[in-house]
Amino acid sequence: MCDVGNVDVENTSKVVVNCIELSESKLKTEPETLVEAEFPGSKSGFRNAISVYINKPHVVNRRLCGAKILFLRWYPVSKENEVSSLSEHFTKADDICDEGEATHAITQLVGDVDLDSYGEGMVIIVRDLIPRQIDKYPTLRELVHYDCSRDSILFLPVCYVKSSPPHQMDMNEDAYKFTYKTGDTARVQLSVRSNKDSGHVTWRWLSDVLLQKIVRWGQEDMLRTATSSLRLVPVDEYNRLYNDLKVKYGHPFVEKWPEKTDPKKFVYEDVAIATYLLLIWKADREKQGVTQRQSFVDLGCGNGLLVHILAAEGHRGLGLDIRRRGIWDMYGSETILKEQTIIPSADSLFPTYDWLIGNHSDELTPWIPLMAARSSYSCNYFVLPCCLHDFDKKFSEREKGTSPYRTYLNFVKEVGEMCGFSVEEDTLRIPSTKRVCFIGRVRTYSKKEESLQDTTRTLYVQSRCVQAKPESNSPCCKKPRLNVSEPGKGWSAKFEARQSEEPVRNCQKVATATKQAIVKTVFEKILVAPDSEVVSVGDGKHWRKGGSLPLCEVAQLLDEDILQQLKAESGGLQTLLRNHNSVFQVSGGRVRLRDFSQANPWSQSRKAKNKKLSAADHHKTSLCWFHANHPDGCPRSADKCDFAHGQPELRGKPPLEK
Numbered sequence: 001m002c003d004v005g006n007v008d009v010e011n012t013s014k015v016v017v018n019c020i021e022l023s024e025s026k027l028k029t030e031p032e033t034l035v036e037a038e039f040p041g042s043k044s045g046f047r048n049a050i051s052v053y054i055n056k057p058h059v060v061n062r063r064l065c066g067a068k069i070l071f072l073r074w075y076p077v078s079k080e081n082e083v084s085s086l087s088e089h090f091t092k093a094d095d096i097c098d099e100g101e102a103t104h105a106i107t108q109l110v111g112d113v114d115l116d117s118y119g120e121g122m123v124i125i126v127r128d129l130i131p132r133q134i135d136k137y138p139t140l141r142e143l144v145h146y147d148c149s150r151d152s153i154l155f156l157p158v159c160y161v162k163s164s165p166p167h168q169m170d171m172n173e174d175a176y177k178f179t180y181k182t183g184d185t186a187r188v189q190l191s192v193r194s195n196k197d198s199g200h201v202t203w204r205w206l207s208d209v210l211l212q213k214i215v216r217w218g219q220e221d222m223l224r225t226a227t228s229s230l231r232l233v234p235v236d237e238y239n240r241l242y243n244d245l246k247v248k249y250g251h252p253f254v255e256k257w258p259e260k261t262d263p264k265k266f267v268y269e270d271v272a273i274a275t276y277l278l279l280i281w282k283a284d285r286e287k288q289g290v291t292q293r294q295s296f297v298d299l300g301c302g303n304g305l306l307v308h309i310l311a312a313e314g315h316r317g318l319g320l321d322i323r324r325r326g327i328w329d330m331y332g333s334e335t336i337l338k339e340q341t342i343i344p345s346a347d348s349l350f351p352t353y354d355w356l357i358g359n360h361s362d363e364l365t366p367w368i369p370l371m372a373a374r375s376s377y378s379c380n381y382f383v384l385p386c387c388l389h390d391f392d393k394k395f396s397e398r399e400k401g402t403s404p405y406r407t408y409l410n411f412v413k414e415v416g417e418m419c420g421f422s423v424e425e426d427t428l429r430i431p432s433t434k435r436v437c438f439i440g441r442v443r444t445y446s447k448k449e450e451s452l453q454d455t456t457r458t459l460y461v462q463s464r465c466v467q468a469k470p471e472s473n474s475p476c477c478k479k480p481r482l483n484v485s486e487p488g489k490g491w492s493a494k495f496e497a498r499q500s501e502e503p504v505r506n507c508q509k510v511a512t513a514t515k516q517a518i519v520k521t522v523f524e525k526i527l528v529a530p531d532s533e534v535v536s537v538g539d540g541k542h543w544r545k546g547g548s549l550p551l552c553e554v555a556q557l558l559d560e561d562i563l564q565q566l567k568a569e570s571g572g573l574q575t576l577l578r579n580h581n582s583v584f585q586v587s588g589g590r591v592r593l594r595d596f597s598q599a600n601p602w603s604q605s606r607k608a609k610n611k612k613l614s615a616a617d618h619h620k621t622s623l624c625w626f627h628a629n630h631p632d633g634c635p636r637s638a639d640k641c642d643f644a645h646g647q648p649e650l651r652g653k654p655p656l657e658k
Contacts, residue, residue: 032191035207039186041218043151046180046188047115049217050153051225053210054144055112057129060213061201063137064129066227066235070141071126074118112226120148128161130236134243139236140173151180176206178214188214229427232439233279242275249274249309258327259303266303269430273359274309276428276437277382281315281355284441294354299342299368300361303327308335318353322498344391344491349375358383360434362498366391369416369440370457370491377450380441381421385412386434392466392494409436416440418460420453466494510566510576518573519580521557523629525549526584526593535597535635543635548592582643583625596626597635620644620651 039046058064113125125144131137138160145154157173177191190211192203201210217223230238250271257263281294293315298307301319308331311317319337328337342348344367350356356379358368365385372381388395388408399407409425416423421440428435445453526532529547537543555563555573566572577584577591585592594601624643627634638645 032193033203034189034191035211036181036187036189037211037215039180039188039215039218041186041215041220043180043186044116045218045220045223046151046214048223048225049214050146050178051113051115052217052223053214054115054125054127055225055227056229058132060210061205063131063133065132065239066130066230068128068130068234068236069113069125070128072113072123074121074123076121114225115146115153116225118146118148122147126158128236130239132239134240153178173201174203176201178211188218229429229435230276232424232426233276233283237279238275241278242272245271245275245309249305249312253305256330258330259325261303265431267305269432270303270305270309270359272428272430273384274306274313277310277355277357278313278315280382280439280441295352296355296357297350297353298357298359299364299371300358301337302360304331304335304337306357306359307337311335341497343497344371344495345489350379351376354378354380356381358385360384360386362387363389363496365389366412366415367491369419369421370461372440373419373421373457374454377443377447380439381416382437382439383412384428384434384437385409391461391464392492392496405434409438413438415460417444419457420445461491465492514562514565515576515580518558518562518576519583520629522549522554522577522591523583523593525554525557526591527631537597537635541632541635543597543632544630545595545597546593548590551586551589551591554591580625582622596641620649623647623650 041049053060054067055069056066058066115123123144123146125146127142127144129140129142131139141158141161143156143158145156147153154175154177156175174192176193179189179191181187181189188211190206192206246268250267253267254263257267259266277296284294285291295316296310296318298304298310298317298319301307301321303325304319304321304327307317307319311334317336319335320340320342321337322339322341324337324339328335331337342364344364348371350371353375356368356372356375358365358381361368361383365383365387366389368381368383372379385408388404390411395408395411397407397411398404399410402410413423413425416438419440420443422442422444424439424441426437426439428437523546526546526549527544529549531547533545533547534542535545551574554577558573563573566576574586577586581594583594585594619642622643624634624641624645627641627643627645634641634643634645638649644650
């Protein structure tokens with residue numbers, strides 16, 4: 001546990017005292033509003049659920065970036081007067097004072113709050129609730145009082161901090177309390193001394209959202225109470241720097257993004273990664289007592305935006321990628337990016353740089369810890385694994401009871417440890433499903449043991465590399481030798497770098513005649529399927545909508561050589577059918593005709609959530625397949641169909657957005 005140091009609590013301003021008295025008076029004088037919810041979980045589950053809310057309120061309150069725990073103390077017996085004295089103390093402390101006035105140091109708690117570890121007495125916690133939009137909302141300081149014997153927890157607002165100026169702002173927050181109660185059925189009671197709909201938390205949000213979350217969390221057997229993201233950087237500093245970089249780099253690049261990728265995802269993801277690295281590097285400089293900024297090499301830098309931001313923030317860096325991007329020309333001469341194929345070898349070491357970065361570096365990911373270890377004893381690394389690659393093959397292992405992704409993460413961490421690093425794991429806050437990163441910045445061996453450690457690395461990598469095929473006259477398999485220092489020799493004979501040109505995917509290279517033949521064959525079979533239906537489309541007309549067939553039966557309609565051709569073109573039968581989504585609907589492993597007799601034929605489409613396929617820009621830009629090929633024609637009249645019924649109706653397609 002962590003305590004605060006010696007702090008002068010004298011001469012508290014009258015404004016501050018009034019703020020405290022106001023908060024305490026609310027608990028005693030304002031009418032109490034109560035609401036209860038049944039709680040199927042245990043008392044331990046209630047404590048764990050509350051611990052989640054204390055440690056990471058941002059998972060339920062999207063206005064918040066997180067919480068900073070300033071203080072925690074356990075008392076073996078209840079001391080109600082501590083609530084008042086600590087409220088006063090923490091109103092004065094930290095940076096609540098006017099600019100130029102002496103501030104009081106608060107030592108942040110190391111670790112997370114775990115209320116289930118306390119069986120008696122009371123626990124007092126002080127936390128800052130950090131808003132995402134720091135330009136619009138102040139940080140709220142709360143005192144949290146947990147009475148173990150009564151299983152009640154009070155959240156008492158103390159003051160606003162990091163506002164300008166803080167002491168002139170009226171407190172617009174309410175105290176609220178959760179209590180675990182037993183009887184015929186267990187339940188959780190929420191008590192609030194007001195029902196205002198303003199402030200960081202509102203009465204409606206407390207009752208409709210937070211209370212329901214606590215009930216649901218309390219029932220989970222494997223609830224993760226500890227903070228899982230941004231564990232290695234201060235969340236308040238991260239939020240402040242991220243907002244600064246977002247304005248400085250994020251907004252401008254989103255507006256002028258020349259790539260075909262989604263700018264909001266890729267730009268803000270790189271801004272977040274840059275924020276994280278800048279804080280890691282700042283902490284390292286402070287710890288080492290140096291001012292020179294770290295240098296870096298980004299291996300597989302892609303669009304190069306991460307390199308650009310880090311370089312613009314004063315870090316000497318280099319970005320390497322197998323393929324040049326069009327956006328590179330926008331950065332200027334300060335951002336150094338090179339088109340280069342990287343083969344793990346003695347030629348791919350960077351002894352004059354401090355850090356190697358692997359941001360979704362694909363086949364290079366497991367090699368980066370080795371490259372950093374061999375570059376120099378002081379070289380560190382950061383990797384954000386994405387695609388599953390072993391040293392010279394696809395990674396296909398699976399630990400029992402673990403997802404493929406988690407198994408791969410364990411492997412990447414193991415690589416760093418075998419290379420001699422004390423590996424740290426963290427989770428970034430980025431718009432990606434692959435958010436876990438690893439950092440190696442501390443060695444587990446002394447510099448004089450380098451040779452011995454490198455032997456360990458060599459044997460480990462060699463044990464995982466693809467075995468060479470045995471010669472006809474040799475009864476044993478030979479593994480390719482890991483060339484440690486010989487120039488021009490890769491560390492694995494089987495390593496394959498990505499192609500410099502992005503492969504065309506989704507069966508786009510399949511011959512047009514072949515695709516047309518497949519579509520016609522599948523259509524005819526579905527039209528006469530056993531569950532075929534005929535629907536009325538008005539004016540006495542009927543339309544055969546066909547039935548459905550499992551994909552496995554559809555595949556049997558095609559020759560084996562055609563199926564192999566589809567697979568060879570980075571796709572398959574399902575991909576080809578989905579490419580013709582104006583004809584077919586593929587879902588649940590079955591194929592149907594797109595039902596144009598419905599008001600919205602796309603209601604079941606995965607794309608329907610993101611955009612309407614019948615947008616005005618694309619109206620009549622393609623021919624109607626049913627009008628030309630279905631024996632009953634199109635079930636819609638020409639004026640109601642989004643596709644052209646013949647060449648005269650056909651419009652030009654809008655230009656592609658970059």
